[in-house]
Amino acid sequence: MTEKYGIIASFPDTPSFFHAAEKVRDAGYKNWDTYSSFPVHGMPEAQGQARSKVPIFTFLGGITGFTVGLLMVWWMNAYDYPLIVRGQPFFSPVFPFPIMYELTILLAAFGTLGGMFITNLLPQHYNPLFNSDQFLEVSGDRLVIAIEARDAQYDVDATRQFLEEIGGTDIEEVTA
Amino acid sequence: MSSDTTNSRGKQVGLIALAVGIVGIVIALFGFKQGWDTGEVRPIMSWLVALGFWLSIAIGMLFLVQIWYVFHARWPTIIRRQCEHFMAAFPYLLVLFLPLLAIPFLHENPGLLWKWMDGHNELPGHGTVAEDPLYAWKSPFLNIPFFGIRAIGIFAVFIGVATLLRKWSFDTDTTGDINNTHKARRLSSLGLFLTAIAMTLGSIDWFKSLEYHWFSTMYGVWFFSACIRAALASIIILTVILACKGYLKGILKQAHRYDIACMMLAFTVFWAYISFSQYFLIYSANIPEETFWYNIREKNFDGALNSWWWVSMGLIFGHFLTPFLLLLWYKTKIVVWRTVGVSFWILGFHLLDLYWNIIPGKLVAPDHGAGYLVRQFSVSIYDLAALVGIGGICIFAMCRSMKKAEPIPIRDPNILKSINYTE
Structure with a gap:
């Protein structure tokens, strides 16, 4: 049967x-x-x-990247090993921006790829x-x-x- | 029949715009005259801001039309014609620029608006312009005759390129001659360079040289991004009005609006990228010759936050973050009233961006000491009058051009692709 x-x-x-x-x-x-x-x-x-639901994954990935970049720079520069560079403050929203921005793009791209796999039910090795x-x-x-x-x-x-x-x-x- | 009524309505709109424009210009010129007589420069700056606003829309459209030609873009063919109509405003904008150009040549203090134009002008903190070594170094570029030549050259490029593109495009309507498209495409590949150089020189001469001590290699690109954003927002508003009340009814599709809105999102990010990069480079280098420009947009001499700080924050959150988040949503890009709303929002903040770039200035302190005053944010009746006045003339020029040519380029080789365009 x-x-x-x-x-x-x-x-x-x-x-x-x-x-x-x-x-x-x-x-x-x-x-x-x-x-x-x-x-x-x-x-x-x-x-x-x-x-498609993929944009939601992209957005969440982007938000995560932004936050991670911010926290990473704060942790490294202002908390774990405070270092005076060019007489600028230990932490400011200005100078971590390239890192926040790069991580936003990176994790948004990962989110898009992952979201595409999840919403397409991939990987699928067998289809009747x-x-x-x-x-x-x-x-x-x-x-x-x-x-x-x-x-x-x-x-x-x-x-x-x-x-x-x-x-x-x-x-x-x-x-x- | 229907095209006749559309035509007569267009004529009415043009005449109303002309009347409103003349009234606005008379009021703004009254302010200009006062500034001329008293030496108080703020009403003259109203004129500069308003001219910059309408010029940026026209320049942005000139760029977009050429980019579309160069990349052989088919979908925007029906939109291109509306841009070509608006580009008819360039000669009028040249005439409206003449009052500003008259200052260095006719006023007793040539440096009334651009203070480097008069060596006797006192600088805050240290001496006069003539004694300023920074000015001495920059004088081969920043001198009145060369300034005048550049201004004429800049407008010659805008008017020349716009006129040729308009002529060839309108000619295709009657002759259907494919060579017009080829010629426009060839001109655009050169014209993009010319327009870019003219626009960069214009932004440096008219806006950046207001504080001639300052320099930034990003300034031309900033103005480019601002121009494109203003143009895209205006295109949405203009085409939606034409689709509701005029000849684009049933022709402008969701797909066209969607693509323009996608470009609005892209250039929102681009504007933020450029504006932030400029700030970031100056912040990192931390050289007083550069940082003062941002300092006066944040603090007074005594260190207290001033009115520009609020404007700066308004630009970050209002000109970038809000439209960015809104435009991320698909619905914002396809629901008409939302797209139009965001377009008006962007245009409003574009105006604020111009205020922020043009109005603040370091003024000599009352005791002529080491300190300085900052020209604060303000909105006057002359700002409004100049904006409405110059805008009225631009819209009149556009309506006048609309009578001369078909509503859409009916015999353009790409017209079918554009009419049948889908997402």
């Missing part, structure tokens, strides 16, 4: 692919995705996706979709919509019929 991952359907051209995605969105499916070898403009909106020979053709010219079995609305027959109605061909059930 093999577990089902979901159903995939192919679409003949980009417009029908795009409009089919809109129909899947409007039908209320949540766990599904579109696959193509090239970006289709407006597809995130057609899929009803919210904006690759069990389908048809799906492998997505890296060529195939346009595929996959509806996953874990979706609350998923029903083998109804979903298959729905995909047929919106113009899908080569409909195939994929095993996990």
Whole structure:
């Protein structure tokens, strides 16, 4: 007994692919995705996706870097080993600025990279979709919509019929 | 029909702007005349600040148009035309600069505004300009004839480049000649250098030389960043008005606004980077010839914090931190009223930035001793009059130009890319 991952359907051209995605969105499916070898403009909106959460990770990384830079310079210059340089104060918000600023950028970049991995659920070494020979053709010219079995609305027959109605061909059930 | 009503409305706006502009200029010139007669320089500085404000917007647009040409940018084609209209203000700005240029040539004290122009002018603490070794070293550059030649040269560059770019762009509307685009692109690659040099010299001559002891290699770049920020904010306001009430309705898209707002974010950071670098280098070097410039923007001679300290803090938090944090949010860049709000905010603080750079000065102490006074922050009716007056003339020039050409460059090779632009 093999577990089902979901159903995939192919679409003949980009417009029908795009409009089919809109129909899947409007039908209320949540766990599904579109696959193509090239970006289709407006597809995130057609899929009803919210904006990426990555900027939040970037912002938190940046704030962390800024604070760490500030504290680091304060700890080194004013607390751990106070040193008079050019007759300037042990600590001021002015001279640590390059360090605060560099660390802001560095940790913001780390935050972006990490956030991208987290929100994309990476690293992911196995995806059941690759069990389908048809799906492998997505890296060529195939346009595929996959509806996953874990979706609350998923029903083998109804979903298959729905995909047929919106113009899908080569409909195939994929095993996990 | 609809284009006729838009046209007549544009004409009305232009005439109103002209009327308001003339009233403002008359009031501001009254102040200017008082300053001229009494030797009290503050109302003349109102004129300089206001001129700097409107000039910076026009210079910023001149830069952006050339950068767009050089990089073959397709998306801003519809915005480029609005900038070209505003660039019609340059000749008017030259005329409005003439009262300032008259001071060194016609006034009995040529150093009324720029004090190095008269050797008899007393310096706070030590002697006169003529006895000042620092002035002696700088005099091959800072002398009145060369100042006048530079001023004419600077405006010649602005007006020349702007006129040619406008001419070729407008000509494409009727002829559809691709050579116009090629010519504009070739001119822009040279023009960017010319504009950069002219703008740097202008900021040094008109703003930095007010305190000629001071020097900073960052000053030209500071003015560049200020110009671009002012131009981007003005572009948002102008295009949104045109999209609501005028001919850009249905043409200006979210994607255009979003990209301009992204550039606003980038140049907010750039302005802060440049302004801070200038401060940081001077702070680190700690040489009195340089640090005094920041000292008078923080403290009086007796060490007490003065009005400029508050302005300085206002610039850090209001001109950088607030727009920076606001513009980080995606919503700020796409929701119209938020983008427009931030644009007005930036323009307001850009004006404050110019105040902060132009108005403070070291004045001779009443007892002519070692100390000095600092010209404090103030806002006068002449500031407002000059700002509204010069602005009115600029808007009149823009509306006048709008009647001459199509609302968008209809036969530009990139026009479709711009109209169909998406994020």
